[in-house]
Amino acid sequence: MSAILSADDLNDFISPGVACIKPVETLPKQQPEESQASSNPYEVTTEEKVNAGTAAPPAQISLTDCLACSGCVTSAEAVLVSLQSHGEVLDTLDKHCEMRGLPWQQGGGTQTNGGLGGVDGEEVEGKIFVASVSPQSRASLAATYNVTEQEAGHMISQLLSGPYGVRAGGKHGSGFTWVIDTNVMREVALVAAAEEAQQALGLPQTEQKRRPVLTSACPGWICYAEKTHPHILPHLSMLKSEQALSGTLVKSVLAKRFGVPPEKIWHLAVMPCFDKKLEASRGELTSEAWHGGERSEPVRDVDCVITARELLMLAESRDVSFPCLPRTPLSKVHAPPFPDATIDRFLSGRRRGQKRKREEADAAVGTSGGYLYHVLKSQQAQHIGSSLTVQRGRNADVNEYSITSAEGQTVFRAARYYGFRNIQNLVRRLKPARPSRMPGAARKPGGARKPTAAAGGSEGDYAYVEVMACPGGCTNGGGQVKVGDVATLRQVGGTGIENGSLEQEVMPAQKEWLARVDEAYWSAESEDLEAADEDRDVEMKDSGQLVGNDDGGGHEEAIVDGINHAHIKGLTEHWASITGVEVEKLLCTTYRAVESEVGKSKDEGSQVEKVSALAVAAGGGW
Structure with missing residues (x-):
């Protein structure tokens, strides 16, 4: 007999099945419309036929998109995952302006004793927006639009930080001050x-x-x-993973250099799979681990995670054509140096490792x-x-x-x-x-x-x-661009194929498409590899x-x-x-065994109230 779950039982999970659950498309299949003349007025109409002609609902992330399997995700984690989307990015950019008084901004305040003054003595307002992008996400977009991995990285930077990207719209014209490559971390x-x-x-x-x-x-x-x-x-x-390390670096260094609390720094990560949203929601990956015990409420190292597909949704929501973005690096006006010279050289250097033989790499x-x-x-x-x-x-x-x-x-x-x-x-x-339960049986050594x-x-x-x-x-993550969506994305973006039209192109199967994404991923390993540290000449x-x-x-x-x-x-x-x-x-984190709280009283450490508050928080997030 199965237990009846309610909204109060948020820490519930079912043991995962044997088979891996692949991402399932949430868009409904288009049904052919029957002519009005051929319809029978006395025919019993099913609910499926009634709903077939209605407009498709907005696509949402379902638990089947999570590669950990839906049975392994609690309802509380489902809430935290749903709060991370391209919509949350836009809401945050519209709600908060970029922090004023930063050293590279004209007319900004002065920096004294590690603190940051405002403009004309006013208190610092807004947030510092920082993004980190994984190479797998860049490879997915590079294969989608027939560009190199490096060019895809420049297009992402132009979208998040450039004048033709998210800064061109929104209430405050806010954008991301830094876009970091997670390869360096x-x-x-x-x-x-x-x-x-x-x-x-x-x-x-x-x-x-x-x-x-x-x-x-x-x-x-x-x-x-x-x-x-x-x-x-x-x-x-x-x-910690590269995503978590990037979040810890960004918030710990900026908070110290500018004398601002960690919640004033908003970190976005562009990752290849939805499970990274679960990682960002972990209580172990917060400012509590490195900021000390003076704070009552911890701040997440990564505030929001979106995938490559959601990044394209972000551009579409701002009426930005992603494939039409410049494929060149940002100007110094929109790419200021990191406030620490040593870390800035590390973050801005192309430190991708040595050129490897293709066979060895694969x-x-x-x-x-x-x-x-x-x-x-x-x-x-x-x-x-x-x-x-x-x-x-x-x-x-x-x-x-x-x-x-x-x-x-x-x-x-x-x-x-x-x-x-x-x-x-x-x-x-x-x-x-397991030790034998037979009487007089000796326990096996080794354990x-x-x-x-x-x-x-x-x-x-x-x-x-x-x-x-x-x-x-990771190039096969659930958040990567699917091969079935490539032709549509190219057509909507106004880009064609170099040799032939879109109609003449035959899209490959998933295995061949993944090989193309891998090819784009490895192309980064052979670009500018001789550029090591400028000050060390290694x-x-x-x-x-x-x-x-x-x-x-x-x-x-x-x-x-x-x-x-x-x-x-x-x-x-x-x-x-x-x-x-x-x-x-x-650099390090911890793990813990998780037990279901179904059937337990709320006084036994349940996090129901906290998660419920998160679900109704304005703008989402922590």
Whole structure:
């Protein structure tokens, strides 16, 4: 007998099904209209036929769009997800003007003792708007409009910050002061992930931390683990994702430099999947983790998340033709420098890593940030002369990687698991063995099952596993532009195909379309790669090579996969010094096992009232 759920039971969830739920279109199918003459006045008309001719309702995000599966999302999280949309972006821009008195604004106030004065002594008003954009979203739009990934990034910046974008409309003409590429924060995450994997090898396994280390950048996977497999939590990487790191950087640095509270800074993230909205709603990713205990109400590090498709809706709502936007960088007038010179050089530099062979990139790096690949290359740097071997599992989304030393000994084993079917096999093998209930039976030693090797018959001790909910990786996220919408978007945008008309173009199948998006994603890796730090003139070297220099801060320079570890460590230490927050609080987060509150009294810690207040809040958000 199924329980009856009410609006009061907001922390409810059902165990997810075995199969992964793909995003479902919410637009109704158009039914052919029957002629008035052929209709029978005595025929019984069904409700479906009556509603078939009515206007289609606005498209909304349903829980089936969430790759974590609708059964894994509580009603409270559904409310938080619904509050994040392109409509909320427009409402916020219309409700708040851009903060006045900033140093680069003409006629602005003066900055004294780290604080920010207003105009003519008035109190500071408005908000500082900042956006961060993922490379997967840029790749989706690049493939949609037949432009390069770099040009798609410029078009997004023009929409959010340029004079022909959202600034051209609205009540206050507000726009985003900075548009940040999350690729730069990805480098911070990769260096920290390599350190975490190395530390896991040297530390004994405990109840709080176990091997293998499982990546935590995919919020759909985290949602699934917290609610269905709490035994996995000690395995999860403690690092924040690029989205969370970008939000923490933006709010912590700007709040300190300008002397404004974090709620005066509004951060928008453009991401490839709807699960990122769930991540932005996490209570662990708020100012409470880094701002101290003087605030009673925490402020989210990421205020709103929209996808590539919602970004196009944002442009359409402002009557902006996205494909007609300039494909050139913003002028300095609309792209002021970040208030900290060191961080500004880091954010504005094209730090995409080294040029890689296409075959190597597709096989090992992936389109989800390259966590596993960078960890493997870092391990190779620690074992000079070692070799990397790859074994494919039962499908293309399962692979095992082994690093063999020059002496022929296996020194590091890792794996990749994409898609929920494969993830379920992984967590099942990591589940602790149950003690026998038979009288006199001895308990099995070891406590946990070892995950079986992806391609071999023997068991393997993985030290690191890259886990993503989407089959194929993040370029296949639920918020990406669907292949069925491409022709319509190009036609509406007024863009044609270089060789032929729109009518002559035959759109590819989803698999071929995903390959085009991947191609656009990887095109960014070969653009302006020689431009490293201008002030350091770092020479790019092959992956896994150690450079015997010192950066002056006690760090030996290690350039792995085109990323200078010493420079990244120096940046994080600088970030911590200017904000007065420990590096661990800036980079790391926590997880918790989630239990349903259905049937419990409201006095037992229910968050019903808080979520209900969020649902009716003017303008949405926290």
